[in-house]
Amino acid sequence: MAAAALSWALRAARQVLPSPCPRQVRTYYVDWRMLRDVKRRKMAYEYADLRLRINAIRKNSILPKELQEVADKEITALPRDSCPVRIRNRCVLTSRPRGVKRRWRLSRIVFRHFADHAEMSGVQRAMW
């Protein structure tokens, strides 16, 4: 009896507590291009070791050329999205393919927006 009353009181108290400040919740990727880029990144991660090893056989002056040709064919047989070259560093918030600063992963427009609102730590308007 006392335990039940206690647990009910606890539940009530938990609901009254304020939730932490809500941030912008993103449940979807911004657009399909961003989704495809995400898929390419995942595949590149999976096949990274394999590609490294086959490339080690290919870019070789010691092994016979026949082996290297076979390795060439093998690597072309891998899925296209597994190569890291196809990854594009898009803006994380707007999916803009150009004008993206690598350190913040943001496009120049978004970066400017946040910096002017003082939401970028350590970023200041340059003046000299």
Next chain:
Amino acid sequence: STSSVLSTDKDKSAASKDSTTEGASKKKEDGAETPKQQLLDIIGNMKVEVSYRKKLQQLKASENKKQAMSKLEGLDSAGSVPQGTTEDTQRGKPLNPELVKAASAVASSLPNNKKQTESELLAQLRRHEETTDKQKKGGTINIRNIISEMTIKRQSPAQRGARITGRISLQLDEDGQRIRPERSSALSIDSRRYFCFFFFVYRSLKVGKRLNIFTKASRESEHALKTVFSPTIWDLEFAKEVAAVTAQPPRNGFEEMIQWTKEGILWEFPINNEVGMEDDAEFHEHIFLEKHLEAFPKEGPIRHFMELVICGLSKNPYLSVKQKIEHIEWFQKYFEEKKELIQEI
């Protein structure tokens, strides 16, 4: 020497110092350089600090012995010892007659009560003799027993440079030799040696006399283990509820940081560079990888190629030993599949 170099009574020490220095100066004024003079000079230069308590004790002891001696003398006159030598032979060992003569000469030269000063000087001399005898025998001083068991570990100057001063968190076992295996074994060895460089190391804690200060702790707590059943779902739910309710929002920045550290958002300080990688392998397993090359042919381009691969892997600090072995095994499989091709060549 331990008995003499102790807490001083300033008046007595000052008086003795003054008396000895005055005596020395007077002797120097005379000028004659006989061996007796040299002895006197030596005695005069000796600066003895006397503790008042010890002096009182000795005086009492000397008084008691005098009483005993007088009683003995009173009892049997046949075995009477001449009083002049009682003081000399009180402690059972005769002093050097030259020293006695020198003491008497010094006492005569001083203006104060001659007999008292002479007796005091003789007592001090006797004490010196005793302490030297004791040190020679090695009986009383207990530190000797402890130090004899200690050894100093020698370091090479190269290792000293590589030591890290911050790593004092080590645990010495009984012998001081075995360490609890830590992640970086090289660093722990260095820190242990750094520790031992400055302190004496016990060869073993169980050798030697038992002091019987501590009693053996009872081992009941180890045996009294509760038989715990795996917690039921209801228990888990209840625990979650309690944790959620009791988790108050952080009152200040410190509590916020603690919460973030628990969640994993904030790193732990001092920063541990090896958080994700718990590599328990020794360095030789990373570097000497030739033993994995046994399945390969010993000559030919493939062997050459694999040796290059191993050279590169040994220099790679980012992979674990398992990953390196997998790498080599992948190549092994690959070349086995291509065996027919290779044999055509």
